Amino acid sequence: MTAYNHTILRMKESSKRSLSVKQTDSWQTSSLMFLTTDGAVRVDMEGIRYELNAKDSVLIRSGIDVMVESLSSEQVVIYTVTFDQFTLAHDAQNELVYKVNHDHLPDNGEVVKGSAVLFSYIKQIQTSQIIQEQAKWLEEIMFIFRKQSKPYNEKVHYSINMILQYMAEHYDQKLTRKDLAHKMGFHESYFSTFFKQSMGMSVTEYIAQIRIDEAKKRLLQTDDQIQIIARQVGYADSLYFSRKFRQKTGRTPSQFRMNRRPERIAAFQFVGLLVAIGIEPVCIDEETDLHSDILKEHLASSLIINEHTPDDVFKSLQLDVIIVPNYYYSKPALIKRLEQIAPVLVLPYAGHHAVQDVLSIGRLLGRENEANDWVKRFEQLSQQARNTLSSFREKGETVAIYEMRGHDKVYMWSYEARGAFYLYETLGLKPPKAILEEVLLPNQHTVIPLERLGEYEADHMFFIVSDQYGWYKQMDKRMEESDVLRQLSAVKNGTFYPVKLEEFRFDEGERALLLMDRFVSQLTQPAYPTIVHM
The missing domain is CATH 3.40.50.1980 (Nitrogenase molybdenum iron protein domain)
Known part of the structure; x- marks a missing residue:
């Protein structure tokens, strides 16, 4: 027993996970967890992305969804220790009663950087089968965390968001790696490495991707000439733009424009927008389905898919268009694969009013009348709700x-x-x-x-x-x-x-x-x- 508020630490489970290059693993914690690694990994949880190097350790609270991805060029080993903390709840004659208590612990995601000692302790507890030894190692690990852990520096997480936001607002202008690095306060060479690790593609590739995706929207929503659209999205040379467009999509701008009112749609999110304009998607991804209980009656016929659904299944659906959120930019291989199946439209993930988004997708998919009708319905029902x-x-x-x-x-x-x-x-x-x-x-x-x-x-x-x-x-x-x-x-x-x-x-x-x-x-x-x- 430690002297800290009559606390007992008890190990529940230890595990060792090997990840190959770029491999990911995900789970939800059932209890408190210490995690350490012998190589570079990315940990995503609660909307924050943590970059851990060898011998970094992190504490994870219970009930947290965790995804770990290897960033190393060789195999990485992840060590985890799951445990519970008990505090004295009742002290009576001849009886001590303890209860699970997670108060006064380091916060979720607090990190100890580069501690070889802590890394060693977490590895050693893996091999111990004696409860007393496990408790001793846990106390040592917790002592180090209380003394050395710090809240994870979210500067990197917010830096990449700031960069992406700036690029989204200025994609039609001349953007160079050097200028972007300077604006964001990075050394140019580090900026390139940081960006590619974060997004899975180079700065130049990303700029080309968002320009092409913006061009797609203009091709569907306007009758502007190709050379005008090329200039609008940052290309002075319309022939170069057309070559780049075909390279990215497998279609010329004119071929892409021919499908202005798609009927058969695959939705990786945004099903609420599609339902609003009278579309039941042919298929939706598992994550969207999981969080669409409120729309079940509108999605009864939609096939459930995921990123690993075979290409022949996708192709058999004869899709007119695939809609994905803009955070899929960090999955360039998936976007490239989907482009070979059907035209891909990338939409902003969040941040707009429902009316604005419905009108926007109505214009994009050739259903402006349906969108206008929904807006009238929204205004009518909103007023009724306010009156109630x-x-x-x-x-x-x-x-x-x-x-x-x-x-x-x-x-x-x-x-x-x-x-x-x-x-x-x-x-x-x-x-x-x-x-x-x-x-x-x-x-x-x-x-x-x-x-x-x-x-x-x-x-x-x-x-x-x-x-x-x-x-x-x-x-x-x-x-x-x-x-x-x-x-x-x-x-x-x-x-x-x-x-x-x-x-x-x-x-x-x-x-x-x-x-x-x-x-x-x-x-x-x-x-x-x-x-x-x-």
């Missing part, structure tokens, strides 16, 4: 939307995710002061430990949890175990509403209307002092 909530707004009660990840992290979303814009702006509902000032006004998502949730509580709380790993079904149990949740006024008053991430993750197009209907339905039901599931 008029007496609610007069009471001045606050409403907010939150998301629980793992055991102890709460996300509060700004306007660009999880239906937040439609809750606060379209329906005109009042957020708590703390969320208004720290999340909505600066328009930035905010993450807090669960223990601070009371500082941001609303009179009515929509609380998103994942159903995929059983969190939604276990919500009642979590309430029983969490003093923080039980003490919330919304819980006591019956105005705490657990909702599924699988229904709330995306809010584009038709989803926005369905989410608003959920908001209105819940807020107008009688409140009971119990947990209410939507």
Whole structure:
């Protein structure tokens, strides 16, 4: 037993995973985990990308989705140790009672850089079969983490986003590697290496990719001549543009333009937009399907696919177009493969109002009338929803939307995710002061430990949890175990509403209307002092 708050650490499992060049592995943590590596890897979790080198170690909380990719030119070994922390809960005569407690631990994703000692300890615990030895090694590992770990420096993560944003806004201008490196504060040679590691292609290849993708949109939405479109996307020479276009897509610009009203569409996301303009996609990817419970009746006939679906299956579907989100730019090999099956359209992942996005995709896919009809429907139903909530707004009660990840992290979303814009702006509902000032006004998502949730509580709380790993079904149990949740006024008053991430993750197009209907339905039901599931 350590002297730290009467704490016991107990190992549950250790594992050793080998990754070949560019190979990936993914899992969800069931308990606390230490992870270390003998080579360069990229770890993606909770929307943050961590670059780890040999002998770097990271602590990962429970309930976290983790994806690890090898960045080395040779085989890499990943060592993980799964464990639990127990603290003394009851000290009576002849009886000590301990309970699982993850308080006072380093934060998820905190890293110890380049510690050969820590790397050695995590490897040694792999070979120990004696519980007392395992506990000793865990205490040593935890001691080092408490003393040496630091929050992961997210500068790299945000730097690549800043670079991509700048390139998206200036792709039609002359962009050189040297100028981009200077603007972003990088040495030119490092910038090239960093960019290729992050995106899987060179700066020059990326610029060409986004220019061609912007040209595709202009070819479908306008009657502009090819040479005009070439200049609009940054090519002074229209013949060079046409050669580049064919090299990237396998088609000339004129051939691409011929399919202005595609019928058979594969969607890697964006199904809410397609449904809004009357399209049921021929196929959707697994990730989109997982988070489309709210649209099930609209997708009943859609085939479920993934990145590994064989080409002959794709080709048998006789697709007119494939739609992918712009974060697929980090998967250039996949985009190249899909281009050989059908024309690929790359759309922005998020950040726009549903009306704007529906009008945009309506123009892109030759369905402007359908898009205009949907916008009228959106305006009509939005007004009806506001009218229904008029007496609610007069009471001045606050409403907010939150998301629980793992055991102890709460996300509060700004306007660009999880239906937040439609809750606060379209329906005109009042957020708590703390969320208004720290999340909505600066328009930035905010993450807090669960223990601070009371500082941001609303009179009515929509609380998103994942159903995929059983969190939604276990919500009642979590309430029983969490003093923080039980003490919330919304819980006591019956105005705490657990909702599924699988229904709330995306809010584009038709989803926005369905989410608003959920908001209105819940807020107008009688409140009971119990947990209410939507």
